[in-house]
Amino acid sequence: MARLKLGVQISGRGSNLQSLIDACRDPGFPAEIVLAVSNVPGAQGLKRAEEAGIPTRVIPHKDFPSREAFDAALNEAHQNAGVDLVCNAGFMRLMTPVMVRPWLGRMINIHPSLLPAFPGIHVHRQVLAAGCLFTGCTVHYMDEGMDTGAIIAQAAVPVLPGDTEDTLGGRVLSFEHKIYPFAVRRIAEGKVRYMEGKAVHEDAPLPALAGLANPAV
Numbered sequence: 237m238a239r240l241k242l243g244v245q246i247s248g249r250g251s252n253l254q255s256l257i258d259a260c261r262d263p264g265f266p267a268e269i270v271l272a273v274s275n276v277p278g279a280q281g282l283k284r285a286e287e288a289g290i291p292t293r294v295i296p297h298k299d300f301p302s303r304e305a306f307d308a309a310l311n312e313a314h315q316n317a318g319v320d321l322v323c324n325a326g327f328m329r330l331m332t333p334v335m336v337r338p339w340l341g342r343m344i345n346i347h348p349s350l351l352p353a354f355p356g357i358h359v360h361r362q363v364l365a366a367g368c369l370f371t372g373c374t375v376h377y378m379d380e381g382m383d384t385g386a387i388i389a390q391a392a393v394p395v396l397p398g399d400t401e402d403t404l405g406g407r408v409l410s411f412e413h414k415i416y417p418f419a420v421r422r423i424a425e426g427k428v429r430y431m432e433g434k435a436v437h438e439d440a441p442l443p444a445l446a447g448l449a450n451p452a453v
């Protein structure tokens with residue numbers, strides 16, 4: 237079976253990229269990474285891709301006169317690499333319709349909250365300030381909003397007494413590393429697909445994870 241070709245976009249550390257790299261090492265995983273793109277030269281994630289033998293592109297947003305021109309370069313890079321699915325993994329740029337429209341239903345993102353709660357940045361700080369007892373992470377299709385778009389997979393993660401942004405962020409991140417490959421697998425296997433702004437799930441179990449108990453992940 238042909239593997240789904242992933243283009244991963246990063247800006248920094250790249251631990252979610254690493255989780256996809258690790259998943260793709262298994263020959264039974266139905267996807268492979270054909271390109272890693274960073275808007276930040278020297279981002280740690282680029283090194284992870286290089287070490288895994290994945291082609292990388294640095295496309296610094298500062299080199300472009302407008303967001304649209306930058307997005308056109310992103311689009312071209314993925315088209316040229318034969319990408320089927322763009323995976324944003326800590327990519328810290330808002331994208332315009334120039335990038336979003338051609339990839340509608342073929343571009344996903346991971347966010348460290350249970351969307352639609354807490355979009356944007358400083359998520360764990362907001363979760364703690366709000367006194368939430370649960371938080372989590374979400375993989376979603378990307379549309380033109382910020383952290384909006386149909387939900388593909390979620391994991392619920394408890395907030396524990398004494399949590400700081402760091403401890404909570406670390407706990408959520410460990411679940412991000414599980415649901416991102418899980419979501420990509422489901423897309424590659426056709427178990428979830430994008431239709432008219434919605435994610436259509438073909439089968440049970442639904443792609444949600446509570447604690448570590450879901451054997452499907």
Ligand code: GRF
Pocket residue numbers: 246248249250251252253281325326327346347348409412
């Ligand atoms: C993750 O928390 C992700 O959900 C958010 O940015 C962070 C990126 O971390 N969008 P990393 O670069 O994948 O380690």
